[in-house]
Amino acid sequence: MSILFSGRASSGASAHKISLGRRFVMFWVNHVRQALFSLGELWRTPSASILTIGVLGVSLTLPATLHLLVKNVQQVSDSFTQAAEISLFIKDGTDDRQINSLLKILQADNDIARVTHISKQQALAEFADVSGFGAALTYLTDNPLPDVLLVLPKNTSAGSARQLLDRLSKERIVEFGKLDIDWLTRLDAIVSLLRQAVLVIAILLLGAVLLIIGNTIRLSIMSKKDEIEVMKLVGATDAFIQRPFLYSGVWFGVFGGLLAFLIVEAMLWWLQGAIGSVTSLYDSEFRLMAFSVTEFFSLMLLAVLLGLTGSYLSVRRHISAIEPTGP
Amino acid sequence: MLEFDQVSKSYPGGFVALDRVSFKLEKGEMAFLTGHSGAGKSTLLKLISLIERPSVGRVLINDVDLSRIRRPHIPYVRRDIGIIFQNHRLLMNHTVFDNVALPLVIEGFSGKDMVKRVHAALDKVGLLDKVRCLPQTLSGGEQQRVGIARAVVNKPPLLLADEPTGNLDPDLSKDIMRVFEAFNQVGVSVLVATHDLGLVARMKYRTLTLKQGKMINDGLLQYQEDPL
Numbered sequence: 425m426s427i428l429f430s431g432r433a434s435s436g437a438s439a440h441k442i443s444l445g446r447r448f449v450m451f452w453v454n455h456v457r458q459a460l461f462s463l464g465e466l467w468r469t470p471s472a473s474i475l476t477i478g479v480l481g482v483s484l485t486l487p488a489t490l491h492l493l494v495k496n497v498q499q500v501s502d503s504f505t506q507a508a509e510i511s512l513f514i515k516d517g518t519d520d521r522q523i524n525s526l527l528k529i530l531q532a533d534n535d536i537a538r539v540t541h542i543s544k545q546q547a548l549a550e551f552a553d554v555s556g557f558g559a560a561l562t563y564l565t566d567n568p569l570p571d572v573l574l575v576l577p578k579n580t581s582a583g584s585a586r587q588l589l590d591r592l593s594k595e596r597i598v599e600f601g602k603l604d605i606d607w608l609t610r611l612d613a614i615v616s617l618l619r620q621a622v623l624v625i626a627i628l629l630l631g632a633v634l635l636i637i638g639n640t641i642r643l644s645i646m647s648k649k650d651e652i653e654v655m656k657l658v659g660a661t662d663a664f665i666q667r668p669f670l671y672s673g674v675w676f677g678v679f680g681g682l683l684a685f686l687i688v689e690a691m692l693w694w695l696q697g698a699i700g701s702v703t704s705l706y707d708s709e710f711r712l713m714a715f716s717v718t719e720f721f722s723l724m725l726l727a728v729l730l731g732l733t734g735s736y737l738s739v740r741r742h743i744s745a746i747e748p749t750g751p
Numbered sequence: 752m753l754e755f756d757q758v759s760k761s762y763p764g765g766f767v768a769l770d771r772v773s774f775k776l777e778k779g780e781m782a783f784l785t786g787h788s789g790a791g792k793s794t795l796l797k798l799i800s801l802i803e804r805p806s807v808g809r810v811l812i813n814d815v816d817l818s819r820i821r822r823p824h825i826p827y828v829r830r831d832i833g834i835i836f837q838n839h840r841l842l843m844n845h846t847v848f849d850n851v852a853l854p855l856v857i858e859g860f861s862g863k864d865m866v867k868r869v870h871a872a873l874d875k876v877g878l879l880d881k882v883r884c885l886p887q888t889l890s891g892g893e894q895q896r897v898g899i900a901r902a903v904v905n906k907p908p909l910l911l912a913d914e915p916t917g918n919l920d921p922d923l924s925k926d927i928m929r930v931f932e933a934f935n936q937v938g939v940s941v942l943v944a945t946h947d948l949g950l951v952a953r954m955k956y957r958t959l960t961l962k963q964g965k966m967i968n969d970g971l972l973q974y975q976e977d978p979l
Contacts, residue, residue: 426830426831427815427820427824427827427828427831428812428815428828428831429813429908454859454861650840651842653840654840654841654842654853655853655857656829657802657834657840658829658830658834658853658857658901658902659826659827659828659829659830659854659857659858660826661823661826661827661857662823664826664857747802748802749802
């Protein structure tokens with residue numbers, strides 16, 4: 425494109441008879457070439473690059489770790505959905521027919537996932553088994569335990585479980601219902617607090633990452649001030665000059681993200697043994713969850729976006745500010 | 752080709768660098784621009800290469816008023832002007848080839864086409880054998896010629912040079928001027944700013960002389976023992 429000499433365009437590259445497809449291919453080839461060139465630039469200034477990548481990696485590690493923590497706590501709290509189980513104690517002296525009909529009604533109820541009937545006899549047998557009072561119980565003349573219906577609500581959140589409890593307690597043959605819900609509410613509150621804390625910390629750290637990348641790119645622009653002036657004098661557009669710096673930002677993101685991933689994996693590996701011995705004491709089936717593939721790619725995407733945004737903010741401000749001062 | 756129409760340039764603080772300068776450089780013409788340092792030579796070149804804007808008056812290239820060129824389009828204007836700098840301004844950590852290829856890369860050339868043009872430009876300035884060297888390993892005259900090769904590699908119709916022989920001895924200066932003459936002979940308009948009056952007088956080209964921002968001579972310069 426020539427503004428001054430309309431006839432001259434024919435000598436420019438754009439006027440060459442290049443097919444659209446080939447130009448499309450060349451566009452990508454050029455971008456790949458510039459990306460590799462930027463990678464080479466990072467390689468040529470290893471100390472500065474490693475520092476920036478290190479800071480980026482560590483800054484991303486903390487939110488990533490917290491995210492995993494929340495995820496694992498959630499896994500624990502999910503395994504306690506049984507906690508929202510409602511126990512319905514049946515009035516003494518109710519006959520089996522009535523209990524069975526209530527059982528049928530509850531099984532058909534849309535809000536209820538599962539109903540189990542524990543009869544007096546079963547309860548007594550279990551109690552004798554577990555408590556160790558087996559011998560003493562034989563001295564009882566009759567069974568003091570009531571029939572119990574265990575109701576698992578479909579929606580295990582505290583509020584709806586309580587509503588269901590209120591409704592079921594009104595049944596005629598139900599003595600009273602019981603729902604141990606307080607500690608579940610507390611756990612919910614703690615998990616959501618944790619999640620919000622993670623969000624705040626993540627936002628702060630990601631802001632820091634933006635500033636760090638912006639500053640690194642700014643320094644690299646300043647160190648190439650002369651080169652940029654020359655490029656502007658021979659007709660480079662700002663977009664052309666910016667591109668290598670934007671690619672540097674992307675590379676910082678890629679390497680920072682990988683570093684964060686590796687740190688987290690190493691940490692998990694390190695903790696695995698310790699957590700294993702704790703959970704085996706509690707006889708729990710808890711397994712430490714690592715990153716899923718989606719989470720890995722989200723982490724990388726986030727890191728690359730941060731790198732790109734940080735360098736873009738810096739590049740926009742500083743490249744247009746560099747103007748050649750004279751031939 | 753190049754036209755200055757009553758152009759003045761004053762800087763903040765009241766310093767007048769150019770005072771109502773008018774001249775016209777035809778297509779394919781070669782001219783010298785002389786004057787003491789501070790006479791306004793550099794300012795005049797800056798106005799052409801759009802580093803500065805005139806305070807008053809119009810600068811036209813090929814009948815296009817440069818005041819109409821907005822900032823995003825400045826790079827495209829500069830691609831039509833080959834500029835040669837006094838301190839040659841090469842990228843010291845890149846090879847001669849990369850330096851000369853820079854304007855072509857910017858314009859989107861690649862592959863064989865680019866290599867061909869770079870080699871042609873280096874051939875014209877007689878440095879084809881130094882294509883893989885770093886500029887540091889070259890002499891001052893050779894560095895300046897690399898700068899010229901870079902300025903002409905995309906065949907601009909207008910060539911500006913700011914003190915291209917400033918740091919060179921007379922023989923090398925003459926060589927450089929021969930290179931400019933060669934480009935002029937193939938139709939490129941050339942404007943060379945220099946204070947080397949002896950050289951200017953020997954070359955017998957049109958000479959524009961600036962003194963304190965005013966154009967005091969336009970035409971052949973007669974060599975005097977005590978010029979200006």
